[in-house]
Amino acid sequence: MNPQRRPTGYEDVSIELYTGPRSELRRLFELAEDSPTELDSYLYSGRVLVARSGQVVLGHLQLVETDRPGRLEIKNMAVRGTVQGHGVGARLVRAALERAAAESADEMVVATAAADVGNLRFYQRQGFRFRSVERDAFGPATGYPAGLEIDGIALRDRVWLDRTTGPARAERA
Numbered sequence: 698m699n700p701q702r703r704p705t706g707y708e709d710v711s712i713e714l715y716t717g718p719r720s721e722l723r724r725l726f727e728l729a730e731d732s733p734t735e736l737d738s739y740l741y742s743g744r745v746l747v748a749r750s751g752q753v754v755l756g757h758l759q760l761v762e763t764d765r766p767g768r769l770e771i772k773n774m775a776v777r778g779t780v781q782g783h784g785v786g787a788r789l790v791r792a793a794l795e796r797a798a799a800e801s802a803d804e805m806v807v808a809t810a811a812a813d814v815g816n817l818r819f820y821q822r823q824g825f826r827f828r829s830v831e832r833d834a835f836g837p838a839t840g841y842p843a844g845l846e847i848d849g850i851a852l853r854d855r856v857w858l859d860r861t862t863g864p865a866r867a868e869r870a
């Protein structure tokens with residue numbers, strides 16, 4: 698660890714594959730998914746990594762296969778509200794990238810709302826770059842309530858980002 702990096706209080710967190718009932722993680726999944734019907738369609742898919750402190754799950758990251766071999770998707774990820782901003786999300790992404798590389802997957806993709814500039818920042822800080830935009834992906838037709846806004850921006854378009862797998866950015870001071 699870089700000695701200049703300040704301790705965050707979450708150094709004891711371990712990242713591991715989740716083997717418990719998916720339904721117990723639903724609350725966390727809901728932090729990242731506003732459409733109950735969409736969530737129902739993928740809650741049980743793929744694999745889930747969790748960040749744990751003792752028995753407490755602080756965050757999760759769901760990894761699913763895509764239509765291209767070697768490309769994995771981060772389908773859903775979230776960190777408990779009180780723990781956000783302490784590096785747990787970055788550690789989950791780093792673990793997913795390392796696991797994917799070890800399995801010879803070479804590409805990771807993720808989608809988020811164009812309105813969510815915080816998420817766009819987060820993923821770019823993890824080395825992802827913009828790939829494409831799906832206009833009008835979020836709306837009543839896909840189970841998202843009409844009129845949803847994030848920081849005053851209408852929830853409407855979906856942005857896809859991608860990066861190669863392997864080590865994420867180096868830890869900074």
Ligand SMILES: CC(C)(COP(=O)(O)OP(=O)(O)OC[C@H]1O[C@@H](n2cnc3c(N)ncnc32)[C@H](O)[C@@H]1OP(=O)(O)O)[C@@H](O)C(=O)NCCC(=O)NCCS
Binds near residue numbers: 787818
């Ligand atoms: C997005 C999320 C998973 C990030 O997890 P986290 O543990 O809070 O993130 P980290 O503390 O590891 O942050 C890593 C970097 O991203 C930045 N970041 C994280 N969330 C951010 C936000 N909402 N706005 C701006 N920057 C953000 C952090 O400031 C940090 O920046 P730094 O590298 O300059 O220090 C978490 O905030 C969350 O659960 N959000 C709600 C659910 C959600 O929207 N999930 C994503 C769905 S696509």
